[in-house]
Amino acid sequence: MFIPFGIYSKNDVIKPKRDFVPAGVELVMSPIELIDADHNRVKLSNGQTLVYDFLVVATGAQIHPEQTPGLQEHEWRKTIHEFYTIEGALALAKHLRNWQGGRMVVNVVENPIKCPVAPLEFIMLADSYFHGQGIRDKVEIIYATPLPGAFTKPIASRHLGDILDKKNIKVVPEFMVMEVEPDAKKIVSYDEQEVNYDLLVSVPLNMGSEAVGRSGLGDDLNFIPVDKHTLVSPRYPNMFVLGDAAAIPTSKAGSVAHFAVESFSENFLRYIDGLELLPSFDGHANCFIESGFGKGLLIDFNYDTEPLPGHYPLPGVGPFSLLQETEMNHWGKLMFRWMYWNLLIKGQELPLPARMTMAGKWKN
Amino acid sequence: MATREIAGKTVEVNDEGFMANPTEWNQEIAVAIAAEEGISELTPAHWQVIDFCRKSAASNGSAPTLRAITNGAGVSTKDLFALFPKGPAKKVARISGLGKPEGCV
CATH class of the missing domain: 3.50.50.60 (FAD/NAD(P)-binding domain)
Structure with missing residues (x-):
C-alpha cells in the first residue's frame, strides 16, 4: 500500500524467506496439491508427500x-x-x-x-x-x-x-x-x-487457498472453520489454522495473526503434552493507520470490544492515541517497520500483551 | 437484554434490533419485521430464502453470509438484492429472527 505513493520500494517489502527460518527447521517450498486430512498427509505439487502428527495451516488469502x-x-x-x-x-x-x-x-x-x-x-x-x-x-x-x-x-x-x-x-x-x-x-x-x-x-x-477448496476443508470462500479461541479444527483435532486462512470473526490482518500465533504457541505446547487447549485467543487486533501529512491513527480491538478512543499501551499516557490522528502514531508506524523485520517475523517477543485490555479506553 | 413486542409477542432483542433468541420467532413476526424493513409482502421466493437461513443458522449457530445464501438457497445475488434491497444478508437475518451475520468484521 505504500508502494503506489513511492513511500516504499519493491526491495523494502520482499525478503528471502530462508533468512527468517531458524536452524533445525526443514523448509520445503512447493505449492500444495491436496491436504488429505483423513490420512494425515499433505501432497505437494513437487511430488513429495508429507505425513504429519499435527498440521498447522497458514495458507493465507489471495x-x-x-x-x-x-x-x-x-x-x-x-x-x-x-x-x-x-x-x-x-x-x-x-x-x-x-x-x-x-x-x-x-x-x-x-x-x-x-x-x-x-x-x-x-x-x-x-x-x-x-x-x-x-x-x-x-x-x-x-x-x-x-x-x-x-x-x-x-x-x-x-x-x-x-x-x-x-x-x-x-x-x-x-x-x-x-x-x-x-x-x-x-x-x-x-x-x-x-x-x-x-x-x-x-x-x-x-x-482462501485453492488447495483448501480442493481438499474440501473450506467454507464458501475457501476459509477453514476453526474454534475462534483455540484455532483448532472442529473436524480434525490435530489440525490448526492460523492467520488469514482461518474463518474466524475477526480482521484478516497481520496483527491478528501475530497475537493468534502468540497464544497458539503456548497452547500447542500444552496440547502435545496431552493437556487441554485453553481458550486463550481473544481476536485481538492492533493496527496503525497512516493518514497522511505525517500523521497516523491507531486502533486496538478484539472479538467482543470494538475499537474505542483512548491511549495505548499505557492508560492515560500513551504515547499513542487511539482513533485520533497524531504525529506520534505516525512515528509508531515507522518504528513498527523495523520491529516487523527484526523482532516480529523472527518470533521474538514484543513488549506488548497478546490479549486486549480495556485500561486506557473509553466509550464516549 | 431489552425486549419488545412484535406481532403481539414479546421477544428479546439486542441493541441493533436483531432478535436474541431464534426460538421465539414465528412467521407473523417475520411478516411484521419485513414490513418495518419496507417489504410489504413476503412472497414464496422470500420464504425460500428465509427458510434456508433458519436451517443454516440452526446447523451452524449463526446467520449465513450473503455468499452462503446465494450458494445454498439457489438464488442469484441480483435476485436476492431485488427481494431484500440494501444489505440482503443483514435484512434477511433480521426477518428470520437471527443475529447479525458474522461476516461483518
Whole structure:
C-alpha cells in the first residue's frame, strides 16, 4: 500500500524467506496439491508427500479479480488497478505519477478482506499524495463500500467517517458491486446504483487457498472453520489454522495473526503434552493507520470490544492515541517497520500483551 | 437484554434490533419485521430464502453470509438484492429472527 505513493520500494517489502527460518527447521517450498486430512498427509505439487502428527495451516488469502465481471479485462492495470500484489502496486505507482487528476473511486468488492483498514489508509495517503503533487483540487476521491459506513464497527466508523469528511473524501455505503463497465468507466451495484470513475482502485474478492477448496476443508470462500479461541479444527483435532486462512470473526490482518500465533504457541505446547487447549485467543487486533501529512491513527480491538478512543499501551499516557490522528502514531508506524523485520517475523517477543485490555479506553 | 413486542409477542432483542433468541420467532413476526424493513409482502421466493437461513443458522449457530445464501438457497445475488434491497444478508437475518451475520468484521 505504500508502494503506489513511492513511500516504499519493491526491495523494502520482499525478503528471502530462508533468512527468517531458524536452524533445525526443514523448509520445503512447493505449492500444495491436496491436504488429505483423513490420512494425515499433505501432497505437494513437487511430488513429495508429507505425513504429519499435527498440521498447522497458514495458507493465507489471495485476491480474485476474475470473480467480478469487467474488472480484470482490457482496462486492467490501465484505468483499473489494485494494490494487493507487487505487480499491481508498482503499476498503480506508475499510473499515479503521471495522473493529471479526475475522479478516483476506491471500491471494496466483498468482505472479509486482508486488513479492513487498508482501503481507508489508501485513500488518506492518496489525499496527502495529491496535495503533495499539487493536484488535490483536480481530484475527487470516492470510497464505495459494501459496509453501512467507513468501517465495520460503529464507534470507529463514526470517528473515521468524520476524518474522511474533513479530508473531503466521499463515502458511498452499502455498495455491493455486481460488475465493472470498463468502457463506460463505471461500477454498477446489484441494486443498480452506478458510480463513474476515471481511475478505479479495486479491492477484489478475497478468497482462501485453492488447495483448501480442493481438499474440501473450506467454507464458501475457501476459509477453514476453526474454534475462534483455540484455532483448532472442529473436524480434525490435530489440525490448526492460523492467520488469514482461518474463518474466524475477526480482521484478516497481520496483527491478528501475530497475537493468534502468540497464544497458539503456548497452547500447542500444552496440547502435545496431552493437556487441554485453553481458550486463550481473544481476536485481538492492533493496527496503525497512516493518514497522511505525517500523521497516523491507531486502533486496538478484539472479538467482543470494538475499537474505542483512548491511549495505548499505557492508560492515560500513551504515547499513542487511539482513533485520533497524531504525529506520534505516525512515528509508531515507522518504528513498527523495523520491529516487523527484526523482532516480529523472527518470533521474538514484543513488549506488548497478546490479549486486549480495556485500561486506557473509553466509550464516549 | 431489552425486549419488545412484535406481532403481539414479546421477544428479546439486542441493541441493533436483531432478535436474541431464534426460538421465539414465528412467521407473523417475520411478516411484521419485513414490513418495518419496507417489504410489504413476503412472497414464496422470500420464504425460500428465509427458510434456508433458519436451517443454516440452526446447523451452524449463526446467520449465513450473503455468499452462503446465494450458494445454498439457489438464488442469484441480483435476485436476492431485488427481494431484500440494501444489505440482503443483514435484512434477511433480521426477518428470520437471527443475529447479525458474522461476516461483518
